[in-house]
Amino acid sequence: MGRTIIEKIMQAHSDDPAGASAPVKAGDIVWMRLDARTARDFGGANVVKNYRAHYGDAPVDDPNKTFFTFDLVTPANNIPYAVNQQICRDWAKAQGVKVFDVDMGIGSHVAMEYGLAWPGSTFVGTDSHLNILGAIGAFGQGMGDQDIAFAFKAGKTWFEVPYTIKVTIKGELKAPCTPKDLTLACLRRLGASGALGQAVEFYGPAIDALDLPGRITLASMMTEMGGIIGLIPPSEEVLAYCRGRTGRDTFTAIHADPDASYTEEIEIDISNLEPLIACPPKPDNVKTVREVAGTRVDSVFVGSCTNGRYEDFAAIAQVVKGQRIKPGVVASLVPATREVYARMLHEGLLETLFEAGFIVSNPGCGGCASGHIGMVGEGEVQISTSNRNFAGKQGPGDIYLASPVVAAWAALTGELTVPKGGIQ
Amino acid sequence: MKRTKITGRIWVLTTPSGKLYDDIDTDMIFHNRYLAITDLDKMGQYSLDNLKGWEDFAKKAQPGDILLAGKNFGAGSSRQQAVDCFRALGVGAIVAESYGAIYKRNAINSGFPIVVLPNLTQIYGQYKNGDQVEIDLETGQLMLNVEQRFQAEPFSRVQMDIYQAGNLFAYGKTLGQD
Numbered sequence: 001m002g003r004t005i006i007e008k009i010m011q012a013h014s015d016d017p018a019g020a021s022a023p024v025k026a027g028d029i030v031w032m033r034l035d036a037r038t039a040r041d042f043g044g045a046n047v048v049k050n051y052r053a054h055y056g057d058a059p060v061d062d063p064n065k066t067f068f069t070f071d072l073v074t075p076a077n078n079i080p081y082a083v084n085q086q087i088c089r090d091w092a093k094a095q096g097v098k099v100f101d102v103d104m105g106i107g108s109h110v111a112m113e114y115g116l117a118w119p120g121s122t123f124v125g126t127d128s129h130l131n132i133l134g135a136i137g138a139f140g141q142g143m144g145d146q147d148i149a150f151a152f153k154a155g156k157t158w159f160e161v162p163y164t165i166k167v168t169i170k171g172e173l174k175a176p177c178t179p180k181d182l183t184l185a186c187l188r189r190l191g192a193s194g195a196l197g198q199a200v201e202f203y204g205p206a207i208d209a210l211d212l213p214g215r216i217t218l219a220s221m222m223t224e225m226g227g228i229i230g231l232i233p234p235s236e237e238v239l240a241y242c243r244g245r246t247g248r249d250t251f252t253a254i255h256a257d258p259d260a261s262y263t264e265e266i267e268i269d270i271s272n273l274e275p276l277i278a279c280p281p282k283p284d285n286v287k288t289v290r291e292v293a294g295t296r297v298d299s300v301f302v303g304s305c306t307n308g309r310y311e312d313f314a315a316i317a318q319v320v321k322g323q324r325i326k327p328g329v330v331a332s333l334v335p336a337t338r339e340v341y342a343r344m345l346h347e348g349l350l351e352t353l354f355e356a357g358f359i360v361s362n363p364g365c366g367g368c369a370s371g372h373i374g375m376v377g378e379g380e381v382q383i384s385t386s387n388r389n390f391a392g393k394q395g396p397g398d399i400y401l402a403s404p405v406v407a408a409w410a411a412l413t414g415e416l417t418v419p420k421g422g423i424q
Numbered sequence: 425m426k427r428t429k430i431t432g433r434i435w436v437l438t439t440p441s442g443k444l445y446d447d448i449d450t451d452m453i454f455h456n457r458y459l460a461i462t463d464l465d466k467m468g469q470y471s472l473d474n475l476k477g478w479e480d481f482a483k484k485a486q487p488g489d490i491l492l493a494g495k496n497f498g499a500g501s502s503r504q505q506a507v508d509c510f511r512a513l514g515v516g517a518i519v520a521e522s523y524g525a526i527y528k529r530n531a532i533n534s535g536f537p538i539v540v541l542p543n544l545t546q547i548y549g550q551y552k553n554g555d556q557v558e559i560d561l562e563t564g565q566l567m568l569n570v571e572q573r574f575q576a577e578p579f580s581r582v583q584m585d586i587y588q589a590g591n592l593f594a595y596g597k598t599l600g601q602d
Contacts, residue, residue: 029582042459046504049462054593080460128502128526144504144530150592158582192447192495196527226496228525282447369456369501388499392474393451 001025002257005231006199007252009139013122015156018111026163026261034065037151040107042369043126045084046145048091049261051152061155063096067116069107069125070100074364076287077372089399105337105363106305108132108140113339115246119234120254126149129305129387131222131229136238137253139229162199162228166262169204171271172366176419178315179214180307180385180403181204183221184276187279188286189268195227198263201256202232206270212238213309220306221387232312275419277383278401281391289406298397299382300331300407301374303366307385308336310343312404317352317418319408325357326414332359332373334366358411367394384408426588428579430487430537431558432516436551440477444548448475449500450527454509456501465506479542487514490557494520494545498527507531517559519566519576521545530602532583533592537561539574561587 003011004026011024015031024030039047051060059231060066068088076082085102092099100110110129111117113194119137123130126148133140136253141159143151151157200222210218222230234242234253243249245281275289302316304309325331333353335341341363345364353360361371367374368386376382376397385407389399409417437445451477454467460468472481491510497520498506507530510518514533517537521544531538539559551557551568558567579587589595 029580043502046462050472050593078460084460084462126502128500142502144502144507144526144533146504146533146592147529150533150596154596160580160582193522196496196522197528226499259456328506342568361593369459389498390449390451391476393456 001261002259004199004256004260004262005137005201005233005254006139006162006164006229008029009120009122010159010396011160012120021036023218024161026161028161030161031156032122032159033156034124034151036065036067036111036116036123037148037155038067038069038107038123038125039148040068040118040126041072041074041081041085041088041102042149043145044068044088044175047126047149047152048087050146050149054149055153058153060095060097060152061292062298066095066097066152068092068099069104069110070102071106071365072369074102074362075353078101099121099382102364103338103362105335105340106308108305109308109336109407112136112247113337115242118242118248118251119239120251121194124148124157128223129220131227132216132220132305132372134222134229134302135212136242137231137234141229162197164199164201164260165195166203166265168171168265168267169202169206170269171273173206173209173270173273176405177270177273177275178403178405179210180272182270182278182355183218184278184286184401185268185270185273186218187221187225187278187284188226188276189266192282192284194225195222195225197226197228199228202230207232208235211311212241213311216309220345221283224387249338260387275403275406277406277416278389278402280389280398283388283401289402289416289418292400293418295379297329297383297410297415298380299376300329300411301367301382301384301386302332302404302407303334303336304368304386305336305365306387307404308340309317310340310349312385313344313349313353315404317349319405320356320412321352323356323412325411329411329414330359331357331411332361332366334361334373335363337363383416385409428561429558430516430561431556432490433486434490434492434551434555434557435481435485435553436548437475437478437491437493444545445475446495447499448493448497450498450503450506451500453498453506454503458504459505459556461505464508464512471509471513482513485513485515488516490559491518492520492544492548492551495522497523499524502530504530504534507534507536511536513594519544519559532586535589535591536588537587538566539566539576541566541574547574565566580581
């Protein structure tokens with residue numbers, strides 16, 4: 001019997017003495033070695049608290065594989081967060097653990113930029129969107145504070161090997177549709193629990209053609225489909241990126257066997273895809289932008305781990321260049337990382353977007369986790385490029401989720417607008 | 425050995441229109457505005473306070489109470505508080521048709537009993553708030569008001585091992601995994 005990508009990754013990381021010979025299959029529980037264990041600025045203080053309670057001052061399993069990434073409230077704008085961040089810093093210093101501090105940006109993206117994850121590697125942390133690492137064919141998983149405290153100390157954890165759904169995308173992605181529209185098409189098909197507890201493997205020419213930012217967008221919303229992880233077999237471009245970032249070439253792309261066993265095989269045809277939008281109050285409440293066109297928009301948020309890459313902001317600049325956003329619309333941009341911000345600065349994007357009337361913030365998660373950018377008041381309508389629009393999550397207003405291109409058009413017109421022309 | 429049969433009175437988590445709630449996410453269970461709270465004793469009071477119709481749940485709940493919910497309970501974020509707030513209130517168990525993956529792990533790792541009852545969506549009408557249930561964690565047998573029997577999924581091996589040990593940390597020690 002052939003094996004899926006997730007079965008192969010977990011086999012390769014099995015710490016079971018018998019694991020090397022016994023094949024790992026879906027449904028098995030494995031003790032899995034973790035190539036990286038992380039915590040962020042919430043969760044982090046609780047991880048430290050749990051660690052101290054159970055292990056005292058004992059050293060972590062491996063300080064070189066243990067990291068903090070501060071990305072939620074950066075820099076701290078309230079006292080509890082400031083206190084929690086400092087608890088993590090002090091503890092990390094004593095343990096010899098590296099902190100990617102409040103200036104660095106979203107941890108899951110830092111993981112790729114700094115080579116902390118690579119195709120086939122295992123990575124856990126307190127961010128529920130760490131499965132974004134499926135974008136490079138790695139296993140990333142968000143876990144709770146106790147789980148992570150245990151991982152810090154043990155260097156491994158138990159995991160039930162997930163079953164896998166095979167999703168094949170038919171047709172090509174054509175402008176003005178973007179990887180976000182492809183992602184929302186998958187969410188529309190699978191729903192909030194369509195991949196519950198399972199892994200998904202993505203195939204098809206449109207998938208092969210995705211650049212890394214597009215892969216990140218798709219992988220980032222597996223959480224909203226209930227999935228453990230969405231794995232995208234790495235392209236040559238992705239492999240080259242990861243080799244460059246890790247400084248190593250000891251890994252290869254992990255592929256499923258042709259006779260691997262799937263619980264379900266789904267085809268999604270995007271030949272006639274049009275721009276999509278997730279309407280309040282749930283990410284899987286997906287409609288076409290056309291259906292809700294004309295809805296008033298008060299604020300725009302572009303960023304988050306889903307759409308916070310340089311290419312996402314470049315797409316906005318392409319739409320708005322030389323124009324001003326609609327007076328009265330508040331539009332905020334939050335680059336995912338410092339590296340993204342630097343490139344925006346050095347390549348002139350910052351100026352274009354600033355002149356168009358956008359607020360450009362320092363890197364981080366932005367509004368997604370009650371952060372410092374992107375809350376909505378009662379009656380306010382926001383279009384956001386992030387991944388969740390649950391009622392009340394970012395305040396009492398209504399949040400629509402769409403691509404940076406749709407967000408840019410909304411910023412220009414002050415209403416939900418079907419993008420025109422072949423903007424890519 | 426901890427008891428593997430637990431009993432309690434139930435709360436059926438229904439929407440304002442009377443349907444069993446699906447996709448109750450972690451922001452509805454324990455809203456992100458309370459995330460800076462790390463003290464277990466302070467968490468209970470905020471349980472479900474962002475779930476429409478259940479804002480006052482923490483005031484109504486009594487130790488040992490058992491919650492019934494629909495599909496994908498605990499969807500969303502990885503926050504441990506969404507499990508711990510129920511532990512803080514003394515909630516005895518949660519029974520749902522399915523759970524968010526991270527939530528399931530967090531509950532199992534903290535030794536908090538969560539039980540999967542397939543098809544709960546079809547049969548929840550037979551349950552009402554205040555009914556007594558007894559759940560056998562080992563066999564998955566669920567008795568409603570002593571007489572009616574339903575079959576839930578029994579605990580998995582790891583789930584039972586961690587439950588018996590108390591939590592993941594204690595279980596890790598029994599395996600020499602720490």
